[in-house]
Amino acid sequence: MQDLVISPGLAKNFRRNFVEQIIEVGLLLSAVVAVFITSAIVYILVVEAIPFFQHVSLYDFLTDTVWTPNYSIKHYGIMALVSGTLTTTIIALIVAVPLGTITAIYLSEFASHKTRETIKPILELLVGVPTVVFGYFALMLVTPLIQKIYPDLTTFNMLGPGIVMGIMIVPYIASVSEDAMRAVPMAMREGAYAMGATRFQTAIRVIAPAATSGIVASYILAVSRAVGETMIVAIAAGQQPNFTFNPVESAATITAYIVSVALGDLEHGTVGYQSIFAAGLTLLIMTLFLNILGHWTRKKFSERY
Amino acid sequence: MVASKKKRFNDTIKAESKDLDFYYADGTQALKKVNLAVYENKITALIGPSGCGKSTFLRSFNRMHDLYPGNRYDGQIILYPDNTNILAKKVDPIEVRMRISMVFQKPNPFPKSIYENVAYGLRVRGERNKHTLDDKVEEALKGASLWEEVKDRLYDLAFNLSGGQQQRLCIARALATEPEIMLFDEPTSALDPIATVNIEELMSELKEKLSILIVTHNMQQAARISDYTAYMYLGELVEHDLTDQIFTNPSKKETEDYITGKFG
Numbered sequence: 001m002q003d004l005v006i007s008p009g010l011a012k013n014f015r016r017n018f019v020e021q022i023i024e025v026g027l028l029l030s031a032v033v034a035v036f037i038t039s040a041i042v043y044i045l046v047v048e049a050i051p052f053f054q055h056v057s058l059y060d061f062l063t064d065t066v067w068t069p070n071y072s073i074k075h076y077g078i079m080a081l082v083s084g085t086l087t088t089t090i091i092a093l094i095v096a097v098p099l100g101t102i103t104a105i106y107l108s109e110f111a112s113h114k115t116r117e118t119i120k121p122i123l124e125l126l127v128g129v130p131t132v133v134f135g136y137f138a139l140m141l142v143t144p145l146i147q148k149i150y151p152d153l154t155t156f157n158m159l160g161p162g163i164v165m166g167i168m169i170v171p172y173i174a175s176v177s178e179d180a181m182r183a184v185p186m187a188m189r190e191g192a193y194a195m196g197a198t199r200f201q202t203a204i205r206v207i208a209p210a211a212t213s214g215i216v217a218s219y220i221l222a223v224s225r226a227v228g229e230t231m232i233v234a235i236a237a238g239q240q241p242n243f244t245f246n247p248v249e250s251a252a253t254i255t256a257y258i259v260s261v262a263l264g265d266l267e268h269g270t271v272g273y274q275s276i277f278a279a280g281l282t283l284l285i286m287t288l289f290l291n292i293l294g295h296w297t298r299k300k301f302s303e304r305y
Numbered sequence: 306m307v308a309s310k311k312k313r314f315n316d317t318i319k320a321e322s323k324d325l326d327f328y329y330a331d332g333t334q335a336l337k338k339v340n341l342a343v344y345e346n347k348i349t350a351l352i353g354p355s356g357c358g359k360s361t362f363l364r365s366f367n368r369m370h371d372l373y374p375g376n377r378y379d380g381q382i383i384l385y386p387d388n389t390n391i392l393a394k395k396v397d398p399i400e401v402r403m404r405i406s407m408v409f410q411k412p413n414p415f416p417k418s419i420y421e422n423v424a425y426g427l428r429v430r431g432e433r434n435k436h437t438l439d440d441k442v443e444e445a446l447k448g449a450s451l452w453e454e455v456k457d458r459l460y461d462l463a464f465n466l467s468g469g470q471q472q473r474l475c476i477a478r479a480l481a482t483e484p485e486i487m488l489f490d491e492p493t494s495a496l497d498p499i500a501t502v503n504i505e506e507l508m509s510e511l512k513e514k515l516s517i518l519i520v521t522h523n524m525q526q527a528a529r530i531s532d533y534t535a536y537m538y539l540g541e542l543v544e545h546d547l548t549d550q551i552f553t554n555p556s557k558k559e560t561e562d563y564i565t566g567k568f569g
Contacts, residue, residue, distance in 0.1 A: 113374075187409060190372065191409065192425075193402065194406060194409075194479070195426040195478065196429055196430070196482070197399075205428075209415070209417065
């Protein structure tokens with residue numbers, strides 16, 4: 001048998017391999033940054049929330065319905081804030097889900113190429129409007145308008161900001177859902193049209209079901225966005241923690257509370273100060289839960305076509 | 306050149322194109338003065354090399370081209386016994402598609418259950434009665450020789466079927482609304498040989514009830530199943546005759562070259 005050698009031309013190129021490895025490490029590091037920041041946030045929230053829970057029992061935190069960290073008799077019932085967050089979010093969804101879905105169906109299935117290319121960028125511009133502006137829009141325009149129909153409405157309420165938040169998240173739903181529907185293969189549309197279906201029947205009975213996973217993902221994205229929204233509710237919903245699901249009352253959301261504390265209402269190191277970490281943790285768990293739910297629904301409804 | 310030599314056969318004409326021109330939105334002319342008849346209870350096969358316009362021709366019959374802006378037809382496709390030019394502006398393409406259904410190259414079931422796939426066309430027409438739906442779905446699935454395989458899992462997702470079963474499901478779906486003409490656009494090109502035989506046998510049964518126009522790349526398939534064959538090249542109809550005639554004694558040199566494999 002012939003002795004084998006490594007011919008110089010086929011030998012491993014150390015320089016090239018070295019450069020490759022440097023690049024690989026660089027890429028890994030950038031990927032790790034996001035993971036690290038997330039872990040750091042969770043770590044700080046948990047560590048700072050521990051002293052809070054040494055003063056306030058978890059049971060009281062979850063069951064008490066009064067949140068008064070700066071009164072003489074202090075209550076730390078997170079539900080007073082959760083109710084505000086949930087109410088404004090639900091109002092926002094009642095506005096955004098139908099409006100966003102219908103917009104997506106129109107853009108994907110009905111609009112001509114030119115119309116779509118005109119409307120979509122304008123719609124996406126809404127995403128770029130600073131939320132402070134939306135907050136004043138709610139306070140100065142939407143609430144007074146509702147007051148014309150319903151005069152008993154207080155200046156600070158959850159209905160106005162809820163509606164405005166809904167308008168704010170319409171582009172998220174419309175844009176992501178439209179992408180999902182347009183990704184449905186043309187063969188599916190042709191199949192439906194060939195059966196004598198109208199555009200509307202095709203859109204509702206074939207395209208929307210085929211794009212369910214993407215549409216659901218857009219809803220989850222929108223919910224997460226609404227739950228985390230701060231400025232609109234801080235400006236227009238009032239900042240009084242109030243355990244209520246009545247949209248015409250004023251209330252504070254978790255985010256609005258955190259922002260007011262962060263602005264310096266409470267002294268460093270006090271239980272009240274620590275409470276923002278507990279509130280932040282609650283918010284994080286809520287959004288985490290929503291993301292898991294979104295991931296799960298996307299998997300469950302994902303269609304093969 | 307074809308118009309003058311147009312043949313008339315003894316069968317009844319179900320639909321025919323008259324001087325049909327077709328232009329895509331970018332201006333390319335895909336069909337040039339095509340005159341071709343589809344006969345009742347017969348299978349007409351369209352053969353020819355890729356890009357010859359056979360699919361374009363087929364898709365004109367149920368106004369599929371209307372889905373894309375800028376496409377333009379000239380000439381007529383007359384549907385009998387209505388004696389109506391189905392390409393006319395006043396004709397509703399949806400009504401046309403209700404009577405002339407289509408099966409595509411790649412099986413394209415909807416993301417729904419087997420039952421709902423077949424019921425789709427009926428629901429689109431406003432049928433709500435559960436018993437009528439059940440009966441028609443069963444009848445259509447039987448018509449597509451799929452009933453025995455799926456009767457115990459009608460509510461399973463259609464995607465769980467094999468490719469051949471999916472294609473038969475698409476045929477059942479098209480069949481449920483009792484069309485007069487069924488268009489097949491290379492229905493077996495994505496299927497294995499056994500599934501292909503099943504579909505071919507099915508087509509031979511179906512022609513008892515309706516007229517069939519099929520585009521195929523497979524010349525043996527055209528020879529096996531069709532009664533008439535038309536050979537197209539570069540958007541023109543070169544020859545249209547009884548299948549036996551075309552395959553044994555074509556009158557045009559081009560047809561012969563294509564069939565014998567010298568070209569194509």
